[in-house]
Amino acid sequence: xxxxxxxxxxLKKSFGDxxxxxxxxxDLHKGENLVVLGxxxxxxxxxxxxxxxxxxQDAGMMQVLGQEVSTLNTKALNALRLKIGFSFQNSALYDSxxxxxxxxxxxxxxxxxxxxxxxxxxxxxxxDSVGLPQSINQMPSELSGGQKKRIGVARTxxxxxxxxxxxxxxAGLDPITCSEINNLIIEVKERFNTSSIVITHDLTCxxxxxxxxAVLLDGQFKAMGTFEEVFTHADDQRVKSFYDYNFIHS
Amino acid sequence: xxxxxxDRKPFLSKKFDKFFTGLANAxxxxxxxxxxxxxxxxxxxxxxHQCYRIGVESLPLISLTGFxxxxxxxxxxxxxLSEFGAASWLPSLISIAVVRAMGPLVTALIAAxxxxxxxxxxxxxxxxxxxxxxxxxxxxxxxxxLVVSRVLATTFMIPLLVMYTDFVALMGSFxxxxxxxxxxxxxxxxxxxxxxxxxxxxxxxxxxxxxxxxIGIVGCYKGYNSSKGTEGVGQAANSAxxxxxxxxxxxxxxxxQIVNAIRGx
Numbered sequence: 001x002x003x004x005x006x007x008x009x010x011l012k013k014s015f016g017d018x019x020x021x022x023x024x025x026x027d028l029h030k031g032e033n034l035v036v037l038g039x040x041x042x043x044x045x046x047x048x049x050x051x052x053x054x055x056x057q058d059a060g061m062m063q064v065l066g067q068e069v070s071t072l073n074t075k076a077l078n079a080l081r082l083k084i085g086f087s088f089q090n091s092a093l094y095d096s097x098x099x100x101x102x103x104x105x106x107x108x109x110x111x112x113x114x115x116x117x118x119x120x121x122x123x124x125x126x127x128d129s130v131g132l133p134q135s136i137n138q139m140p141s142e143l144s145g146g147q148k149k150r151i152g153v154a155r156t157x158x159x160x161x162x163x164x165x166x167x168x169x170x171a172g173l174d175p176i177t178c179s180e181i182n183n184l185i186i187e188v189k190e191r192f193n194t195s196s197i198v199i200t201h202d203l204t205c206x207x208x209x210x211x212x213x214a215v216l217l218d219g220q221f222k223a224m225g226t227f228e229e230v231f232t233h234a235d236d237q238r239v240k241s242f243y244d245y246n247f248i249h250s
Numbered sequence: 251x252x253x254x255x256x257d258r259k260p261f262l263s264k265k266f267d268k269f270f271t272g273l274a275n276a277x278x279x280x281x282x283x284x285x286x287x288x289x290x291x292x293x294x295x296x297x298x299h300q301c302y303r304i305g306v307e308s309l310p311l312i313s314l315t316g317f318x319x320x321x322x323x324x325x326x327x328x329x330x331l332s333e334f335g336a337a338s339w340l341p342s343l344i345s346i347a348v349v350r351a352m353g354p355l356v357t358a359l360i361a362a363x364x365x366x367x368x369x370x371x372x373x374x375x376x377x378x379x380x381x382x383x384x385x386x387x388x389x390x391x392x393x394x395x396l397v398v399s400r401v402l403a404t405t406f407m408i409p410l411l412v413m414y415t416d417f418v419a420l421m422g423s424f425x426x427x428x429x430x431x432x433x434x435x436x437x438x439x440x441x442x443x444x445x446x447x448x449x450x451x452x453x454x455x456x457x458x459x460x461x462x463x464x465i466g467i468v469g470c471y472k473g474y475n476s477s478k479g480t481e482g483v484g485q486a487a488n489s490a491x492x493x494x495x496x497x498x499x500x501x502x503x504x505x506x507q508i509v510n511a512i513r514g515x
Contacts (some may be wrong), residue, residue: 026357054383081388084385084387086387088380088383088384089380090379092383093384094376094384094385095375104387105388105390106388110389110390141459148379156388159388186311
């Protein structure tokens with residue numbers, strides 16, 4: 001078994017009366033693409049936001065690269081964040097900056113003594129790897145949804161993360177662009193040697209990108225395993241219906 | 251928020267509790283600004299960029315308003331002064347009114363409308379589109395980049411804009427005085443500078459700094475704490491203007507009392 005890069009045990013999180021995560025256990029192994037499936041509002045995004053310290057759990061353990069996230073001070077948390085790439089659902093590109101400035105932003109603030117030429121070279125290489133070398137001087141408002149997602153991924157890759165977190169990477173995209181994004185997720189894993197968690201409710205994305213699936217229902221993982229294991233031998237009716245709605249009803 | 255916190259009964263009423271919680275949050279936001287303003291990394295480039303946006307891009311509006319204020323105030327004051335045969339005091343009256351109160355107040359109110367709302371809306375929209383979270387997960391301090399830079403920029407630029415407004419308003423006034431009383435520019439400005447004291451200029455600059463800080467911090471606070479999607483962005487922009495204006499009037503009143511007390515010493 002590969003080493004664990006993320007280890008979650010008994011994780012709980014509530015917002016007021018709403019219990020979102022109710023004792024979640026999960027491991028992510030090195031070099032693995034793990035897909036977390038679940039309905040909207042099931043707490044998938046909350047899970048990865050706790051992972052990067054954007055939210056704090058009420059109880060339980062969240063260890064990332066051997067460190068308990070909730071106990072880290074700001075400096076240690078920032079050091080850990082440099083090893084995690086977070087691709088947001090709506091790309092979260094800084095809309096007052098060009099693509100170049102968006103990509104420079106984390107780089108110049110976290111890597112010292114880089115020359116202008118080195119920065120440009122790194123940006124161009126990454127834009128090339130996401131298939132958008134021509135967009136370097138464009139504003140985010142001039143890009144399509146799929147292009148924004150790609151730039152968002154490129155921006156997170158600029159700090160060479162060990163773990164990639166994708167929050168709904170295919171949400172709101174057409175089927176062809178979805179397929180391109182799925183290929184990009186696989187390519188990132190192979191080329192940059194990352195371990196990933198992909199949060200989605202899109203089973204095509206899950207099937208294409210995931211080595212392993214975990215289905216989050218009622219604040220707990222109800223099924224875990226490969227795509228076939230989860231959906232062929234599913235005991236839980238809701239897991240089955242999740243499959244039916246994605247592949248039969250649509 | 252934990253369940254325990256949520257189950258707590260309100261101390262007075264929900265509205266009062268919300269008000270005092272808001273006040274406490276605003277205070278901790280101000281304290282955070284002062285604790286982070288001296289901590290590197292310093293975002294000089296962003297401060298300069300914001301100074302340009304706040305200062306230079308406000309010039310056309312400030313120029314027009316300042317000029318009209320000077321011109322109209324002079325024309326409105328003339329009949330009353332003329333009744334007592336004191337129309338020659340117009341430059342003194344206008345300069346005192348402009349430097350002591352109207353320049354800072356008009357500039358601050360315009361900046362609260364233009365700059366405060368834009369800061370509130372910009373940061374608010376960054377908040378709801380997760381851009382602030384994106385900065386945070388890339389190990390960058392969004393508070394330093396967004397809040398500290400903008401508050402510094404408003405604090406630096408509003409006093410400069412006030413001086414500029416004073417000048418433009420006095421020019422507007424001069425045009426009116428020149429046309430009606432045939433007073434030359436040198437005579438007008440000699441009278442202006444004879445009327446105003448160091449305390450007038452000093453208090454004007456000090457309160458402009460306070461106004462600038464207020465506009466910046468309120469805009470940033472409302473934007474940084476906005477929620478509920480696009481509706482929240484609109485509310486952030488709106489309340490940034492309303493609260494800034496309210497605080498500016500309160501500060502004007504307080505500074506007037508302080509300056510009058512100093513003058514009476």
